[in-house]
Amino acid sequence: MSKIHVSTVINDDPVEYLCEPQQSLLDVLRDELNLTGSKEGCGSGDCGACTVIVDGRIVCSCLMLGAEAEGRKITTVEGIATGDKLHPVQQKFLEHAALQCGFCTPGFIVAAKALLDENPNPSEEEARYWLAGNLCRCTGYDKIVRAVLDAAEVMRAEAAE
Amino acid sequence: MTFIGKDLKVVGTRPIRPDGVDKVTGRANFGADMTVPGMIWGKIKRSPHAHARILRIDAEKALRLPGVKAVVTAADFPNIAAEEAFAGEAIMDFRDLSRNCMARDKALYDGHAVAAVAASTPAIAEAALELIDVEYEVLPFVIDVEKAMAADAPLLHGELFTQGIEPKPTAPSNIAKRINFTKGDIEKGFREADVVIERRYTTRPVHQGYIEPHACVATVAADGQCSIWSSSQGHFMVRQYCAHLLGIDIANIRAAAAEIGGGFGGKTLIYVEPVALALAKKSGHSVKIVMTREEVFRGTGPAAGSVIEVKLGAKKDGRLTAAEVTLKYQAGAFPGSPVGPGCMCALAMYDVPNANVTGYDVVCNRPKVAAYRAPGAPNASWGVESCLDELALALGLDPLSLREKNAAKDGVKAVHGPTWQNIGYAETLAAAKAHPHWRAPLGAGQGRGIASGFWFNIGGESTASVHVNEDGTVVVATGSPDIGGSRVSMAMMVAEVLGVAVERVRPIVADTSSIGYTFLTGGSRVTFATGMAATEAASRVVDELKKRAAVIWEISPEAVEWRDGMAYPAGQNAGAFEPLPLAEIAFRSARTGGPISAEAAINAQGPGAGFGTHICDVEVDKETGAVKILRYTAIQDVGRAIHPAYVEGQLQGGVTQGVGWALNEEYIYDKDGRLENPGFLDYRIPVASDLPMIDAVLVEVPNPRHPFGVRGVGEVPIIPPTAAVANAIYRAAGVRLRDLPMSPPKVLAAIDEEKG
Numbered sequence: 001m002s003k004i005h006v007s008t009v010i011n012d013d014p015v016e017y018l019c020e021p022q023q024s025l026l027d028v029l030r031d032e033l034n035l036t037g038s039k040e041g042c043g044s045g046d047c048g049a050c051t052v053i054v055d056g057r058i059v060c061s062c063l064m065l066g067a068e069a070e071g072r073k074i075t076t077v078e079g080i081a082t083g084d085k086l087h088p089v090q091q092k093f094l095e096h097a098a099l100q101c102g103f104c105t106p107g108f109i110v111a112a113k114a115l116l117d118e119n120p121n122p123s124e125e126e127a128r129y130w131l132a133g134n135l136c137r138c139t140g141y142d143k144i145v146r147a148v149l150d151a152a153e154v155m156r157a158e159a160a161e
Numbered sequence: 162m163t164f165i166g167k168d169l170k171v172v173g174t175r176p177i178r179p180d181g182v183d184k185v186t187g188r189a190n191f192g193a194d195m196t197v198p199g200m201i202w203g204k205i206k207r208s209p210h211a212h213a214r215i216l217r218i219d220a221e222k223a224l225r226l227p228g229v230k231a232v233v234t235a236a237d238f239p240n241i242a243a244e245e246a247f248a249g250e251a252i253m254d255f256r257d258l259s260r261n262c263m264a265r266d267k268a269l270y271d272g273h274a275v276a277a278v279a280a281s282t283p284a285i286a287e288a289a290l291e292l293i294d295v296e297y298e299v300l301p302f303v304i305d306v307e308k309a310m311a312a313d314a315p316l317l318h319g320e321l322f323t324q325g326i327e328p329k330p331t332a333p334s335n336i337a338k339r340i341n342f343t344k345g346d347i348e349k350g351f352r353e354a355d356v357v358i359e360r361r362y363t364t365r366p367v368h369q370g371y372i373e374p375h376a377c378v379a380t381v382a383a384d385g386q387c388s389i390w391s392s393s394q395g396h397f398m399v400r401q402y403c404a405h406l407l408g409i410d411i412a413n414i415r416a417a418a419a420e421i422g423g424g425f426g427g428k429t430l431i432y433v434e435p436v437a438l439a440l441a442k443k444s445g446h447s448v449k450i451v452m453t454r455e456e457v458f459r460g461t462g463p464a465a466g467s468v469i470e471v472k473l474g475a476k477k478d479g480r481l482t483a484a485e486v487t488l489k490y491q492a493g494a495f496p497g498s499p500v501g502p503g504c505m506c507a508l509a510m511y512d513v514p515n516a517n518v519t520g521y522d523v524v525c526n527r528p529k530v531a532a533y534r535a536p537g538a539p540n541a542s543w544g545v546e547s548c549l550d551e552l553a554l555a556l557g558l559d560p561l562s563l564r565e566k567n568a569a570k571d572g573v574k575a576v577h578g579p580t581w582q583n584i585g586y587a588e589t590l591a592a593a594k595a596h597p598h599w600r601a602p603l604g605a606g607q608g609r610g611i612a613s614g615f616w617f618n619i620g621g622e623s624t625a626s627v628h629v630n631e632d633g634t635v636v637v638a639t640g641s642p643d644i645g646g647s648r649v650s651m652a653m654m655v656a657e658v659l660g661v662a663v664e665r666v667r668p669i670v671a672d673t674s675s676i677g678y679t680f681l682t683g684g685s686r687v688t689f690a691t692g693m694a695a696t697e698a699a700s701r702v703v704d705e706l707k708k709r710a711a712v713i714w715e716i717s718p719e720a721v722e723w724r725d726g727m728a729y730p731a732g733q734n735a736g737a738f739e740p741l742p743l744a745e746i747a748f749r750s751a752r753t754g755g756p757i758s759a760e761a762a763i764n765a766q767g768p769g770a771g772f773g774t775h776i777c778d779v780e781v782d783k784e785t786g787a788v789k790i791l792r793y794t795a796i797q798d799v800g801r802a803i804h805p806a807y808v809e810g811q812l813q814g815g816v817t818q819g820v821g822w823a824l825n826e827e828y829i830y831d832k833d834g835r836l837e838n839p840g841f842l843d844y845r846i847p848v849a850s851d852l853p854m855i856d857a858v859l860v861e862v863p864n865p866r867h868p869f870g871v872r873g874v875g876e877v878p879i880i881p882p883t884a885a886v887a888n889a890i891y892r893a894a895g896v897r898l899r900d901l902p903m904s905p906p907k908v909l910a911a912i913d914e915e916k917g
Binding site for chain 2: 020022027030031034035036037038039040041042043044046047049076077078080081086090093094095096097099100101102103104105106109124125127128129131132133134135136137138139140141142143144145146
């Protein structure tokens, strides 16, 4: 079985790779490209730990084939910060202690960033439903939701400047 | 040395955790994130049968597949003898552990490991699993705890005779152990009662549900030196257990703690590590094994399913006169359910004059149970805290007042033995009574429940070392894997003792060859015990810093004081010197005696019991049976919160796991004893939209045995939720649920039955 050649853009960098036809995007990111920030918690699209943004939409990278990335634009957790400047969602996760073990955190960061790109002023309920595809077993979600709402406020203030 | 009651600068604040940036940017390395040169991939073949004799395993076809490097079965592991080990909060046997990691002679549950393969890619390893031919003789199985206790039940172990009954049984049984303890005169107690309530409560097995599947990378060099990188709650535990199971000298294993993606007790034992080591030894390659989610559900330890029978007697004024509790816990395939702690926790919170508690540890054809957050206590308290609510209703008393009337206080001798000292249960009840939540109005179809929980917490062996760097910054190294932010607490305690900013202290988790023995992360022990070691090491560093200042000033060390990160002359007689900051002493250390560091290796005693009281409001949809959590307040005596945000997080997370246990989570088996819901779609843990904010109220009754007053906090919060939710459902919908989970079909059926 020959490998498939893929040209794509990941975190603003042009990337080329060879992948097996059955290899998921998550496995390509982790095992071929050494982008291990995206995590596998289930491999069936239920936990959201592998969440990435593909052409502006959040996707469980375990449910997408590596071959399907051809010509797409992908953002992983490694591409959320700008240089050494954290994204407000990342900064607020730290300030609110919105992580305990930190394993689900990359997926939450990516999903929350996508939420705030689409809806700069979510209600608590909107944030909870948007993030309902990301499982966290440690925090009870309280501090995560607070961090996301606080980040939204910071981003709105920044946008208003 | 104590800091209790002192004005503290760092402890009690909320600094950003030092490992945080790596975790929000994807740089943190968890179990599956490690890659080493020449590494190959291991996969485990698992039994499709709940109970089967293994007649033959033929790996020839698998070994012929290009890319396959090794296959191992039980034949590749020493057949070790029975030997008891203390595994955190439960007793475990090394022989059982070995047979749990790789089935020998018999597969005892659906998902039991029977063989493993290592190959150059995951896809080849997966394909090779299919080529390993296992011939089974399928045997009758038993899963339900009471069916397993029956005289005619299929037996898992022919050599298992019930401990704890006289005369010694002559026939084997699935009941591994009977436990009993009593206080006073139980019959007299019930005779004195005005009201007696007797009820039966049940629970299904639930999984810890950590989001990170088990993962490791193991290397065995030609000279026998091994290294293990794995996600566990104790890399010293991994080292010790692997050495035992494989017959390796402990000094030949170096185990490192990966960042751990949740454990909740489920990573206090090993599954993949010895298999990876055996494959690595046989293949000559480093081997990585990462479980799938299905393997986690089928092959790793859930919490026990159980039957809890409770009988309570009380006077009209609510004073308890007698309590009788019987607990039957599933242990899974090998003895060792947490029925012991369950029995001790059942009545620990109450001052009951007459009591009788009996527990049964019962094997059945399910994965061997593992610890799950306060192991055994949530089951027992589900029964007792529900029954107390039923008693309160029967007596026409407020459930909070009933608890106040019977709450254990200092000086009370608990049913399980100890006499309470410095406990804060009554303080949590007082805080609940004073909380606005307790008096807030409720709407139609809404109800409020209250329940409490107790957990022992443990201390134990910990090592910490504190090094002062040349520029006056500090490193604190410990042997405790950081599962929920404990590194920041270590840095904070050390910073407080040294009088420096917390940002100047870098905490690390050292590998097993780089720090002294440290017992695993469990029992809510790390901030207490390892924190005590870190505090002690930092205090020794302060002593050393004072000596160095004395050398510089040419005065006696007794004439030096340490305050706010600086050495001061102790008084006018000591001489007039400008204060010496830590950085300056560090800079001059080569000329005053060399590097400044200290290590403390301790066996921490006096962990301090933990008590919590929860208030929960629910709304029940009478059309669907769905229960919505409207408001939740968790109150707990935490001793002293080092980093309050992470303490609150423990409460909020524990509550959420408890709510999942209450409303949704359960293992479902088919008629052949196979697990039907081994995935997060069908085993539904709470998601963000299921919950409101969770108000965490920290009550601080300092534990005098810890320099800062710390008590363990992680486990108590999972105990009250099941009963708090059930008690709220009763008040919202008029139905009493006694079988967990209280999922919509069951709630609906209860409502329909009530309507008649």
